[in-house]
Amino acid sequence: MEKETTIYDIAKELSISPTTVSRGLNNHPAVNKDTKQKIFEVATQMGYRSNTFASSLRKQRTNTIGVIVPLLNSNFQSSVMAGMEKIANEAGYNLIISQSLETVQKEITNAKTMFDNRVDGLLVSIAYDTENIDHFEPFFSKGIPLLFYDRVPEHKKCTSIVIDNTQAAYTATSHLIEQGCKNIVHISGNLKVNVYKERLKGFKYALMDNDIPIVDSSVIVTDLSEEAGIKAAKQIIQMDPMPDGVFVSNDYCAVSCIKTLKQAGISIPKDIAVVGFNNDPITRIIEPNLSSVNYPGYEMGEMAVRTLINYLDGASDVSITNTITLRSELVVRESTGKLKHTSLAIH
Amino acid sequence: MEKETTIYDIAKELSISPTTVSRGLNNHPAVNKDTKQKIFEVATQMGYRSNTFASSLRKQRTNTIGVIVPLLNSNFQSSVMAGMEKIANEAGYNLIISQSLETVQKEITNAKTMFDNRVDGLLVSIAYDTENIDHFEPFFSKGIPLLFYDRVPEHKKCTSIVIDNTQAAYTATSHLIEQGCKNIVHISGNLKVNVYKERLKGFKYALMDNDIPIVDSSVIVTDLSEEAGIKAAKQIIQMDPMPDGVFVSNDYCAVSCIKTLKQAGISIPKDIAVVGFNNDPITRIIEPNLSSVNYPGYEMGEMAVRTLINYLDGASDVSITNTITLRSELVVRESTGKLKHTSLAIH
């Protein structure tokens, strides 16, 4: 491992001061054009690379954004990551990514690591069982911008990027009603999580606005896994009268539910119409294709990083903005088409 | 933004030297137990956090691993990331992730960024059009361990983590032949990419070993996209005689191919049996369920980081190992079941 070239080496080579070299490399306006030119030449020629730590140490800034995500391997989250990476990369920021694996415990550890690594800002989608945000307190008190997305805590301190889950669920449920469904079931996730709670709310509002009674059996709370879909389907089959519409808070669960229903000889959408949530690619693989709420993960990732960088550049203040709501829309496919439908959205 | 606590502040508070504080915090054996105890107490009490840069600057080590991946939002790659993150996190390493978006150009930029950020090691799955590895030269010459996974270059310098693509393709094709297929088509990806080239090789070997002639139309080269699957299906339908087996290098493409064939009234597997590659969750959603080669992405990610960290810890030398091959196996499902089959592998 040979020795690294530093600005001193370049300075010596050119018989100028390290200060000038530093300025030159950073394109400081008050440096002679020719000098600058020479500096760059010698730098590349000597294989110079700037030392990020030394710079960070001095500037108290890392050009690094931390991300804490529940699980990396889901279509939604990886789309978000992709969007984040794109914008961050373009803006010259690095992304340090960690997963909480859906546990507060790891989320706490990861938050600490991010803090110790002095990320310039942090983006978080909280874990399944996160109930308070004490572990992010250091970020608040140090004034490090913190942005939540998708799974966000209910706390006035927090700036969040979300979609209008209540509205989306309302639209999805209303769509089922428009298709003639009169007895609709909602398969929900953990109601401690904001997104599922809000979707349930939208579901209920839609029923209420259409004078459809809400009973206990109208809502099945699950973990939205594939197995949960199977279990819920079996439960639905047992119901008397059997529901004619199902709104599921997640596409994977909806798909396994549909599969189970089909195996039981139930026809989708004739007997039961189904709507999912997320607009995962699998919606177009299951037969019949699944109607779903399009959740713009990639755009959410882009927006999150863009917003964070705006804060960092001092263009705006975190504490001012409270919630950024992205647009989502229902994509209608065969699973709710009492008549033959085509997709309302181009995709 | 209040001032950060440093080891000097702790030292002053305890009237001892910064050296002792540093040693204490790093659990140096030659520090008095009581002193250590007190140091930790005061540290937490004063809200001390170690300064990573200062430390990195001093130690010439960042505890950071860089990852360059073609695209983040695929099931395979996000599984790999998940596995990587898990091991890295456990070992106290951070992961800086960037995507090349399938272009060499961005791969080159990203490699430079990783180099400038002085990652301790780098993990790379190369882009679609990467033809040489000159841009990784700085890593070689500086002795920074570099590991390729999945999409690896053909270069003796490179240490790689892969599966035996040739063998896997051979097994998949042989399986089709065992099911009675006599006229098999292979839908391949860009043949410049090692994985697709090798899978084609395995496909050909299997045909040869079974005295099945290989003709030009036996291989359809595509980009393995959803559209490519549709196009390939249409091509297959036109063939005379029509093939009775298809081996596709990617599940997504296989699925869209199956959908198109079904729409044309072709029965799977009766008329045409289909095998995919990757064992993506969608294999269990398409009807009939798709037989596929299980590609252990999560395990590959774990292995990659574990191997890299071994190098970093000096436990082994990069240049010694050349290729690490992970096990993969064929998962048989309905899409190739001339008879009723159950999955050979538990999943």
Place this chain on the structure above:
DNA sequence: TTGTACGCGTTATCAC
């Protein structure tokens, strides 16, 4: 077991 003194490479500050 503890302390002194210096260097890691960069940039901010001030001076010219």
Place this chain on the structure above:
DNA sequence: GTGATAACGCGTACAA
């Protein structure tokens, strides 16, 4: 337009 100097916070050789 350029330079000298200090400081960022930590780790370590050397000394005690």
